[in-house]
Amino acid sequence: MTRGPTVSVPRLPRHPWTVFLGRRILRLFLSLAVVLTASFAMIRLIPGDPVRAALGVDAAPDLVAARRHALGLDTPFLTQYRHYLGGLLHGDLGTSLTTGTPVAELVRTRLPATLEIAGLAFLVTLAVALPGGLLVAVRTRDGRRPRSELAFTVVTAGLAGVPDFVLAAGLTALLAVGLQLLPVAGAAGVESFVLPVLALSLAPAAVLLRIVRMEALRVLGEDYLRTARSKRLSPARRYLRHAAPNTATAALTVAGSLLPALVAGTVLVEKVFAWPGIGSAMAQSVVAQDYPVVQAMVLVLGTTVLLAGLLVDVLLAVLDPRSAIREM
Amino acid sequence: MSLPPGLRRTPMAWAAAVMLASLVVLALVGPLVWGASADRPDASAVLQGPSVGHPFGTDNLGRDVLARVLTATRPSLLLALAAVLLGAGAGILLGASTAVLGRRARRLTAGLINLLLAFPALLVAMFLAVVFGAGAAGAMLALAAAGVPGFARLTQTLAAGVAGTDHLAAARVLGLGRLRLLGRHVLPNIAEPLLLSTTTAAGTSLVALSGLSFLGLGVQPPGYDWGQLLNQGLDRVYAEPLPALAPGLAILYAALAFQLLGEVLAGNAARRGPAPRTPAPTPAPWGSPRPKAGGGPAEEGLVLQVEDLHVELPTPDGPIRPVHGVSLALRPGEIVGLVGESGSGKSLTALAIADLLPYGARVSRRTLRLLGADLAALAPKERDRHLATGLAMIFQNPASALNPALRVATQLTEAVRAHRGASRAQATAEAAEALRRVALPPAVLRSRPHQLSGGQRQRVMIASGLMVRPGLIIADEPTTALDVTVQREITRLLSEIRRDTSAAILFISHDVALVGEFCESILVMYAGTIVETLPADRLADGARHPYTRALVASVPDLTADRDRPLPTIDGAPPDPLTPAPGCPFEPRCPRRRGHCADHTPPLEDLAADHRVACWYPVPVAADPETVAAS
Numbered sequence: 001m002t003r004g005p006t007v008s009v010p011r012l013p014r015h016p017w018t019v020f021l022g023r024r025i026l027r028l029f030l031s032l033a034v035v036l037t038a039s040f041a042m043i044r045l046i047p048g049d050p051v052r053a054a055l056g057v058d059a060a061p062d063l064v065a066a067r068r069h070a071l072g073l074d075t076p077f078l079t080q081y082r083h084y085l086g087g088l089l090h091g092d093l094g095t096s097l098t099t100g101t102p103v104a105e106l107v108r109t110r111l112p113a114t115l116e117i118a119g120l121a122f123l124v125t126l127a128v129a130l131p132g133g134l135l136v137a138v139r140t141r142d143g144r145r146p147r148s149e150l151a152f153t154v155v156t157a158g159l160a161g162v163p164d165f166v167l168a169a170g171l172t173a174l175l176a177v178g179l180q181l182l183p184v185a186g187a188a189g190v191e192s193f194v195l196p197v198l199a200l201s202l203a204p205a206a207v208l209l210r211i212v213r214m215e216a217l218r219v220l221g222e223d224y225l226r227t228a229r230s231k232r233l234s235p236a237r238r239y240l241r242h243a244a245p246n247t248a249t250a251a252l253t254v255a256g257s258l259l260p261a262l263v264a265g266t267v268l269v270e271k272v273f274a275w276p277g278i279g280s281a282m283a284q285s286v287v288a289q290d291y292p293v294v295q296a297m298v299l300v301l302g303t304t305v306l307l308a309g310l311l312v313d314v315l316l317a318v319l320d321p322r323s324a325i326r327e328m
Numbered sequence: 329m330s331l332p333p334g335l336r337r338t339p340m341a342w343a344a345a346v347m348l349a350s351l352v353v354l355a356l357v358g359p360l361v362w363g364a365s366a367d368r369p370d371a372s373a374v375l376q377g378p379s380v381g382h383p384f385g386t387d388n389l390g391r392d393v394l395a396r397v398l399t400a401t402r403p404s405l406l407l408a409l410a411a412v413l414l415g416a417g418a419g420i421l422l423g424a425s426t427a428v429l430g431r432r433a434r435r436l437t438a439g440l441i442n443l444l445l446a447f448p449a450l451l452v453a454m455f456l457a458v459v460f461g462a463g464a465a466g467a468m469l470a471l472a473a474a475g476v477p478g479f480a481r482l483t484q485t486l487a488a489g490v491a492g493t494d495h496l497a498a499a500r501v502l503g504l505g506r507l508r509l510l511g512r513h514v515l516p517n518i519a520e521p522l523l524l525s526t527t528t529a530a531g532t533s534l535v536a537l538s539g540l541s542f543l544g545l546g547v548q549p550p551g552y553d554w555g556q557l558l559n560q561g562l563d564r565v566y567a568e569p570l571p572a573l574a575p576g577l578a579i580l581y582a583a584l585a586f587q588l589l590g591e592v593l594a595g596n597a598a599r600r601g602p603a604p605r606t607p608a609p610t611p612a613p614w615g616s617p618r619p620k621a622g623g624g625p626a627e628e629g630l631v632l633q634v635e636d637l638h639v640e641l642p643t644p645d646g647p648i649r650p651v652h653g654v655s656l657a658l659r660p661g662e663i664v665g666l667v668g669e670s671g672s673g674k675s676l677t678a679l680a681i682a683d684l685l686p687y688g689a690r691v692s693r694r695t696l697r698l699l700g701a702d703l704a705a706l707a708p709k710e711r712d713r714h715l716a717t718g719l720a721m722i723f724q725n726p727a728s729a730l731n732p733a734l735r736v737a738t739q740l741t742e743a744v745r746a747h748r749g750a751s752r753a754q755a756t757a758e759a760a761e762a763l764r765r766v767a768l769p770p771a772v773l774r775s776r777p778h779q780l781s782g783g784q785r786q787r788v789m790i791a792s793g794l795m796v797r798p799g800l801i802i803a804d805e806p807t808t809a810l811d812v813t814v815q816r817e818i819t820r821l822l823s824e825i826r827r828d829t830s831a832a833i834l835f836i837s838h839d840v841a842l843v844g845e846f847c848e849s850i851l852v853m854y855a856g857t858i859v860e861t862l863p864a865d866r867l868a869d870g871a872r873h874p875y876t877r878a879l880v881a882s883v884p885d886l887t888a889d890r891d892r893p894l895p896t897i898d899g900a901p902p903d904p905l906t907p908a909p910g911c912p913f914e915p916r917c918p919r920r921r922g923h924c925a926d927h928t929p930p931l932e933d934l935a936a937d938h939r940v941a942c943w944y945p946v947p948v949a950a951d952p953e954t955v956a957a958s
Contacts, residue, residue: 031446038455045459142687153591154340161587163535165542166576169562173569173576223728227789230684231743232716241742245733264448268539272562286458287544298455306446 020317028310035302040084042298043291044077051097067097071292093299094292096285103296106281111300114270114277118263118304120193121200125258128205130244130251133212138239140213141220152213159206165268168199172272196273200265204258208251215250219243249320256312260305267301341592347585354401362395377568384574387560393571396557397578404553404582407468407546408534414472415533416526419479424510426484438484444477450536457545464553467546471536475529482525486518524593531586538579554579631800631832632658632681635695639676642688648904651676651856655931658800661830663823665843665864667879668853671901674836677853678802682721683711699799716747720793720831724805726785730777737773740792747796755795762791766821783814790821794829801825802834807842819846841883844868849937852876855901855912858931860940872934872945875913911943919944 051067052059065074071094072080087094093103140149175195219225220243228242270279278297285293370390377385384393422441426434444452449471456470490513540546541555549556554575561572627633639651651673658664666674679685681696683703696703699718703711723729731739740762741755750758760770766787777785786806793801803822807815823846826833837843843850844867852860852873860873871877878897899916902908910925911917917924924943931941 027443027446031443034443035447042455042459046461144687157587157591158584161531161583163539163579163583165539166535166558166579166583169558169565169572169576170580172562172565173573223723223725224731226684227721227723227729228731230682230721231746231792232712233742233746237742237746241738242731242734246731260446260448261450264450264454267450267454268542271543282454283543286454286462291458294458298451301451302447305448305451309446 017317021314024310024313028306031306032303035299035306036085036088039295039299039302040081042295043071044073044080046291055097070095093296096290096293098285098288098290098293103293106293107278107296107300110276110278110281113275114263114266114279115304117193117196117200117269117275117277118266120197121204121262122255122259124197124201125205125208125262126255128201129208129212129255130248132205133209133251134216134239134244134247136209137213137216137220138235138243141217153210156206156210160203160210162203164199164203164265165272167202168195168269168272171195171199196269196275199269199272200262204255204262207258208255211254212247212251215247216243219246222246249316252312252316252319256309256316259308259312263301263305263308338592338595340588340595344585344588344592347581348589351401351405351582351585354398355405356402358398358401362392362398365392366395366399367391375564375568378570385568385571387571393557393561393574396552397554397574400553400557400575401578403464403547403551404534404538404555404578407464407553408537409530411468411471411537412475412526412530412533414469415475416479416522416529418472419476420483420522422476423480423483424487424515426480426487437480441477441480441484445481449474449478449532450539453536453540454543454545457540462545462548464547464551467537467540470545471533471540474536475533479522479525479529483518483522486521487514490514490517524590527586527593528590531583531590534586535579535583554582627657629659630657630697631660631662631699632656632834633695633697634677634681634693637677637680637693637696638691639673639680639685640690641676641686643905645905649856649907650904651680654853654856654858656834656851656858656861658832658834660799660832661826662849663826663833663835663847665847665850666834666836666853667840667843667850668838669901670838671904672853673856674853675804678721678804678834678836682719682802683715684721713747716743717796718799720796720798720801722786722789722793722801722803722806725809726782726789727777727809729789730785732777734776735773736775736777736780736788740773740788740795743792744795758795759791762794763788765794765825766791782810783817786810786814786818787821790818790825794825797829798831800832800834802836804836805838806835808837808839815842822846840867840879844880852879856904857912857941859913859942860938861931862938862940866938870938870948872938872940872948873913873942874917874919874946877946911941919946 051071051073052064055064055067068074072083075083091104093107095102096106136148136152139145140152172195225238225242228238233242266275266277267279267282269275270277271283274280278300282294282297282301285291285297368391370386373382373386373390375386375388376382376390379385382392382394384397387393387396422437426437429437453467453471453474456473457467460466460470537546538553538555538558541553542559543555544559547553547556552560557575558572558579561575565572634657635655637651637654638649640647640649650671654673654677656664656666656677666677668674676685680689680691680693681698685691698714701714701718703714706714730736737756737759740759741750741752744750744755744758745752756773759773763770763772768784768787768791772780772784772788777788780788789806801822806822807818810818819842822833822835825831835843835847844864847864849861849863850867851858852862852871852875854875860871860876862871862876867876867880871880875897882896897916902912902915908925910927911920911929914920914924921944927943929941929943931939933939934945
């Protein structure tokens with residue numbers, strides 16, 4: 001209530017950031033524990049003998065025993081777990097069964113390539129969907145242009161349903177092999193990024209476009225946009241300065257939820273384009289039954305997803321402090 | 329495949345039905361028709377490109393790729409459906425059972441589900457497929473398990489929504505057990521959204537399963553599904569793109585079929601949910617049909633001159649005319665109250681003057697002059713500038729009329745920066761001055777609206793209006809959303825502003841007591857027309873229109889006899905969809921005669937400053953009690 005000219009500006013609870021970050025990091029550690037345990041347990045849960053499977057049925061018994069010993073598979077379960085965690089702390093991710101090279105080396109050379117296409121695809125998704133959704137909302141608000149709206153709905157529904165790896169295969173067949181416009185596979189130069197990033201970002205961009213449009217339509221109907229209209233502000237100012245910031249929170253929340261699936265999608269898309277990343281390494285080692293590598297890749301991808309989630313949540317809390325409070 | 333009853337037969341629904349039906353038919357007959365040629369090796373036709381006999385070529389054993397893709401429809405669909413049904417079943421069971429569990433167990437499961445949901449389902453499925461062992465059954469189970477947390481969470485959320493409803497509370501009061509509650513009341517109420525999600529998940533599942541097979545984790549040779557065929561085709565994509573394309577197209581077709589079905593079902597569910605948006609038939613920018621410039625004769629010294637204003641709005645049931653034939657005029661420094669029930673058209677009148685009507689509205693008027701300028705005669709750009717600097721609007725709810733994302737400084741300064749070309753520093757200085765005018769400290773400039781109280785926000789709105797130094801302020805129910813104590817501060821502030829700046833104020837309210845106290849003259853609006861205009865001091869016992877009388881009588885004061893019920897106006901305003909001839913107040917009027925139902929009374933002068941639209945005005949000496957009592 002107003003009491004004369006004094007104004008009391010209410011503040012957020014005393015340490016919202018401490019509480020928010022504390023809880024969020026606790027959740028991260030819990031999830032990390034799940035990933036660690038799952039990746040550790042994987043190699044032990046596999047039915048039969050993974051070492052024999054990897055080396056082949058006719059491998060010499062002493063070789064199998066030596067490998068099993070090297071992997072620590074002949075010691076008690078808890079000891080193995082302790083060794084596993086200890087090894088991770090020292091950056092030891094185990095050794096490949098097929099090549100005998102340290103898996104950590106493989107991760108170090110391959111992780112950047114995966115992060116590059118996943119990050120780029122995410123940025124492309126945002127760059128297309130945020131302005132695009134706002135633009136479509138402005139053009140179709142209050143029932144304007146019903147035919148464009150229908151076309152938008154049908155097209156985005158269709159694009160959102162295109163599987164990334166199928167698109168990747170189609171793009172390879174059409175653009176790269178058929179028309180020979182772009183590199184077919186591998187990472188060499190800027191143009192080699194085009195197809196993997198396109199394949200990864202098309203469906204998420206379509207999904208996000210629809211969300212941003214819905215959210216922007218809601219905002220465009222708000223009273224404060226009528227206020228902006230009563231000030232006779234230019235359309236650019238009304239939409240970019242008054243509407244856009246109010247759609248950002250919802251848009252970024254959804255975008256953040258699309259990110260994990262995008263990271264998982266790299267496994268299949270990298271296989272199609274033989275992209276030298278974590279995903280194609282995982283695909284190869286799955287076929288070769290090189291379980292220590294699969295284990296490490298699961299660990300790395302899982303951790304990447306969790307860290308990306310944390311990043312999005314913190315970003316949201318910075319942009320919209322209310323979302324941090326809602327989180328609690 | 330028949331559509332569920334009530335499903336709108338849109339082209340999209342048809343497309344989804346046809347695509348799904350074709351998939352089902354292919355799954356049924358595919359192996360019977362093409363099974364033989366799909367498995368027949370032909371050493372003479374190994375790894376061929378497309379030909380008449382083999383439209384998509386042959387594989388490494390000379391088998392026809394197209395036949396194999398068509399035959400693979402059955403395993404691809406069956407595995408995906410099995411995975412989604414298993415996953416949905418287990419997930420729904422898990423999610424629903426948490427509703428039956430105690431508080432602690434419920435929180436624990438919810439926490440566990442959230443933990444698992446941090447990971448993408450595809451990654452979990454890959455992990456589990458490795459653990460379960462590569463193969464069709466392993467991949468299917470892995471996918472089902474990966475889908476469980478999602479369904480559990482959805483069920484939990486939906487069930488929690490139902491748990492809060494009244495009828496469940498009633499059932500609980502009746503002493504129904506938890507399991508009966510779940511089976512009889514919770515699950516049936518959330519069945520539809522769950523079914524919708526399962527449909528969407530079927531498509532996702534098909535894609536994911538193809539992905540697992542593509543990776544080599546799913547169906548193993550000699551068996552094959554689309555994912556595996558894609559994997560084989562991709563190995564030779566450089567030599568022959570088509571054998572890789574065929575299974576890809578099949579996956580795409582199936583994915584789109586499910587996507588489309590989900591879209592149709594979701595659209596259908598949404599249509600039965602909230603009310604549909606009002607369709608806007610024709611675009612009608614600023615006053616179409618566009619009135620001719622000029623209009624009525626300009627009257628000297630008027631801030632606002634409106635003559636014969638009409639507004640037409642589209643509704644789902646046809647157009648309505650919520651404002652018809654409104655005329656009003658304001659002189660500098662005058663405060664005029666526009667009073668009427670909600671729905672009487674007073675806010676639309678204000679929005680029509682300010683050119684802020686919703687999309688699809690049509691306006692016509694003989695005259696609309698603001699500060700002497702005919703708005704219809706101005707070019708759009710000039711009209712915008714003229715409206716922005718000549719007229720300030722203050723809206724009902726300052727909590728929603730201020731932008732939550734922008735600082736007060738931005739919202740105060742933007743109009744003068746856009747229309748007066750003020751620099752940022754100059755505009756900020758003016759904003760601080762405007763805030764001082766409404767008794768707020770300059771520190772408020774740095775705040776965002778949610779940090780201010782309701783009264784402070786309305787002061788900010790007023791300050792924002794003052795920034796452009798308007799000749800006219802239209803305040804549309806500016807105090808309705810505020811506490812009674814704050815209301816007085818706002819009206820006092822508006823009076824001061826009027827005194828200091830000689831701006832005219834059009835004060836719109838449904839509160840006849842407030843208007844009578846604070847305005848100089850009063851316009852009474854009923855059913856889209858002005859029925860009486862009179863000086864405020866004559867409101868209490870000089871009103872001549874029966875409606876005004878009834879309005880005044882319905883206001884309690886300290887002398888009101890508290891043993892008698894407060895007088896109210898019987899009946900309801902006329903339905904704008906079915907306009908009837910005659911006086912709109914006739915059906916509710918205590919003084920009506922036969923004549924009133926057929927002829928609309930014109931607004932006629934009774935005395936200086938007093939006009940009334942009534943065939944039989946209430947005599948001046950009449951005791952208001954008699955009107956209310958009859």
